Amino acid sequence: MNFFTELSNYIIPLIIGIIMIAGVRDKIKVFDIFIKGATEGIEIVIKLMPTLIGIFFSIGMLRSSGIFDIVTRIVKPILKIIKFPPEIIPLALIRPISGSGAIGVATDLMKQYGVDSYIGNVASVIMGATETTIYTIAVYTSGLKVKKSKELLIASLSADVVGMIAAVVFCRILS
Amino acid sequence: MLNTIWPFFILISIFFSFISGNIESLNESIYSSTKSAIDVVITLIGSTALWSGLIKIVSNTRIITWITNIMNPIIDKLFPESKKNEKVRKLISMNIISNFLGIGNAATPIGLKAIDVLNKENKEKAHMSNSMMMLILINTASIQLIPTTIFAIRQSLGSNDPFRIILPVWGATIIAAYTGIVVLKNFFRKRP
Numbered sequence: 520m521n522f523f524t525e526l527s528n529y530i531i532p533l534i535i536g537i538i539m540i541a542g543v544r545d546k547i548k549v550f551d552i553f554i555k556g557a558t559e560g561i562e563i564v565i566k567l568m569p570t571l572i573g574i575f576f577s578i579g580m581l582r583s584s585g586i587f588d589i590v591t592r593i594v595k596p597i598l599k600i601i602k603f604p605p606e607i608i609p610l611a612l613i614r615p616i617s618g619s620g621a622i623g624v625a626t627d628l629m630k631q632y633g634v635d636s637y638i639g640n641v642a643s644v645i646m647g648a649t650e651t652t653i654y655t656i657a658v659y660t661s662g663l664k665v666k667k668s669k670e671l672l673i674a675s676l677s678a679d680v681v682g683m684i685a686a687v688v689f690c691r692i693l694s
Numbered sequence: 695m696l697n698t699i700w701p702f703f704i705l706i707s708i709f710f711s712f713i714s715g716n717i718e719s720l721n722e723s724i725y726s727s728t729k730s731a732i733d734v735v736i737t738l739i740g741s742t743a744l745w746s747g748l749i750k751i752v753s754n755t756r757i758i759t760w761i762t763n764i765m766n767p768i769i770d771k772l773f774p775e776s777k778k779n780e781k782v783r784k785l786i787s788m789n790i791i792s793n794f795l796g797i798g799n800a801a802t803p804i805g806l807k808a809i810d811v812l813n814k815e816n817k818e819k820a821h822m823s824n825s826m827m828m829l830i831l832i833n834t835a836s837i838q839l840i841p842t843t844i845f846a847i848r849q850s851l852g853s854n855d856p857f858r859i860i861l862p863v864w865g866a867t868i869i870a871a872y873t874g875i876v877v878l879k880n881f882f883r884k885r886p
Contacts, residue, residue: 556750647841682870
């Protein structure tokens with residue numbers, strides 16, 4: 520598995536290198552454009568701030584109340600069968616509904632269990648590999664007469680479930 | 695949706711901490727949660743800015759043209775009904791590329807425009823056409839080249855190797871998207 524870790528190390532520098540070469544060869548104002556994009560990035564994070572505070576607040580309360588332990592104990596036998604780590608459940612539930620909410624829960628998990636831990640990796644992969652499905656569908660159908668589509672919902676949620684299980688499996692290979 | 699879940703989480707926590715006697719740690723978490731949220735935001739700003747900047751460079755170079763060329767056969771396969779409509783094809787491929795590069799705020803307006811055009815072509819207004827469902831499905835699948843947000847979070851939390859998860863992310867996204875497409879195409883596709 521060391522090979523995959525090695526390979527991952529090369530991917531990012533390579534991508535950045537290709538971006539730089541393409542920018543210079545196409546004679547665009549690489550730095551000015553970078554600044555423009557970076558400014559947009561900062562705006563995104565600033566807008567995210569209130570949600571993060573709200574989510575950290577509620578998840579922190581949930582965790583310190585001790586209810587997670589109880590729920591985890593109840594669902595553990597079921598999850599054990601499919602080898603899904605119970606710690607991930609809150610993330611799996613919020614992921615299709617709220618993007619910034621999921622960022623909050625995932626960040627919380629990574630802080631709690633360690634960003635490079637198995638749980639931390641699974642949370643990262645789930646965040647990278649799935650989308651805010653229900654929210655996205657709501658945005659795209661908002662201008663249409665057809666508000667609901669059972670077929671679409673089933674197809675995209677099954678994609679999410681499979682993506683999350685795949686995340687768990689791949690992270691086990693990784694660690 | 696969070697308008698229901700959020701107060702529910704908070705109320706159930708308060709209620710449960712009363713029974714379980716964890717009231718002290720509950721109090722502590724109320725004060726520490728805001729601090730840790732701000733800590734995360736402060737460190738998140740740097741790496742998010744970096745990646746958004748790099749992605750912006752990509753969207754101004756010939757890399758975009760390469761990706762469009764690679765995209766063409768895929769679009770033919772996924773949107774067979776729109777083969778002749780050049781305008782829709784262009785919108786769809788721009789939407790997919792923006793998603794692919796992780797520029798969500800560029801992807802959504804383009805995607806909405808594409809949905810609008812597809813909706814005008816759709817004869818049965820009470821149901822979404824195959825192409826419309828496929829386009830929304832692809833937007834919920836988020837096939838991303840560089841998962842910038844998650845990199846930024848991992849960096850901000852001091853990961854030894856923030857990029858380690860990139861191969862699992864690619865693998866899981868592709869499997870997820872493929873599942874969605876197969877389910878939609880085989881179980882629900884209306885006969886043309």
